[in-house]
Amino acid sequence: MTEIGRGTWMIRSARADELHLLAAIEIDAFWALHEAGAVACEPTSLPLDVLDQSLTEDLLFVAVDGEDRPFGFLAGVRKDGSVHIAEIDVVRRWQKQGVGRRLIETAIAAARAQGALGVTLTTDRQAAFNAPFYASAGFCILEDGDRPAVLTQILENEISHGADPARRVAMALRF
Numbered sequence: 002m003t004e005i006g007r008g009t010w011m012i013r014s015a016r017a018d019e020l021h022l023l024a025a026i027e028i029d030a031f032w033a034l035h036e037a038g039a040v041a042c043e044p045t046s047l048p049l050d051v052l053d054q055s056l057t058e059d060l061l062f063v064a065v066d067g068e069d070r071p072f073g074f075l076a077g078v079r080k081d082g083s084v085h086i087a088e089i090d091v092v093r094r095w096q097k098q099g100v101g102r103r104l105i106e107t108a109i110a111a112a113r114a115q116g117a118l119g120v121t122l123t124t125d126r127q128a129a130f131n132a133p134f135y136a137s138a139g140f141c142i143l144e145d146g147d148r149p150a151v152l153t154q155i156l157e158n159e160i161s162h163g164a165d166p167a168r169r170v171a172m173a174l175r176f
Contacts, residue, residue: 009067010100012107015074019063020052023074023090030073030090047076047088054078055087059115062107064091064100075104077111077120080151083173084112086122101130105138109174119175123155126170140172 015023027047055061060077073091077084086108091100112120122140125131132142143152152171160166 010064010072010095012062012064012100012103014059015056015061015063015071017056019071020049020056022071023047023052023063023076026071026074026092027088027090029092030096051078051087052076060084060108060111062104062111064095064104073100073104075108077108079115079117080121081149082118084108084115084117084120085151085155086120089122096130101134102138105135109138113176117176119173121149121152121171121173123152123159123169123171125164126168132170132172135172138174140174143171143173 024047052061055076055078058077058079060075060079062075063071064073065071072095073089075089076087078087079085086105089101089104089108091104109120120140121143122135124135126142136142143149145153148156148171152173156169156171159169
C-alpha cells in the first residue's frame with residue numbers, strides 16, 4: 002500500500018466483478034481531458050468486450066483505495082506482439098498523486114513478463130498528463146513512417162469519433 006494525502010492505495014489486477022465500475026472512472030477522468038482541450042466529444046467508455054479481453058490477457062489493473070474500491074484503471078490488450086494500452090484513467094480527485102505512473106509501470110512490467118516487444122498507446126500530444134507524461138516514462142512518439150498499421154487504424158478510429166487529428170499521436174516503448 003502507498004500512503005498519500007488522500008489515504009492508502011495500491012495497484013492490483015482487476016476482478017471480473019469490477020468491470021461495471023470502470024466506466025464511471027473513465028467518464029470522470031474524461032472531463033480532465035475535456036478541460037485540457039484534448040477532446041470535444043461526449044464521454045464514452047471502453048466496450049465490455051475490450052475490458053474482458055484485457056482481463057483475460059492479465060492486462061487489466063486497478064488502483065484501489067484502503068477499502069479496496071477502484072478509483073483508477075489501466076486496460077491493456079495484446080496487438081502485434083506488443084501490449085497496447087487501450088485506456089488508462091484515474092478519477093480527478095486522485096489525479097497528480099502518482100497513480101497513473103504506477104499503473105503505467107505495472108503495465109510495462111506485465112508486458113515484459115509476458116514477453117511482449119514493448120508497450121504502445123495513443124494519446125493527446127499537448128495535455129501535460131498525456132504525451133509529455135508518457136515521454137517521461139520512456140515512450141517515444143511514432144511518426145507516420147514509423148507507426149505500425151494497427152496504431153494508424155486506432156488513431157483514425159479516434160479521429161472519426163471526435164478527437165482532434167492535430168493533437169493525436171501514437172507512442173511506443175520498445176524493449
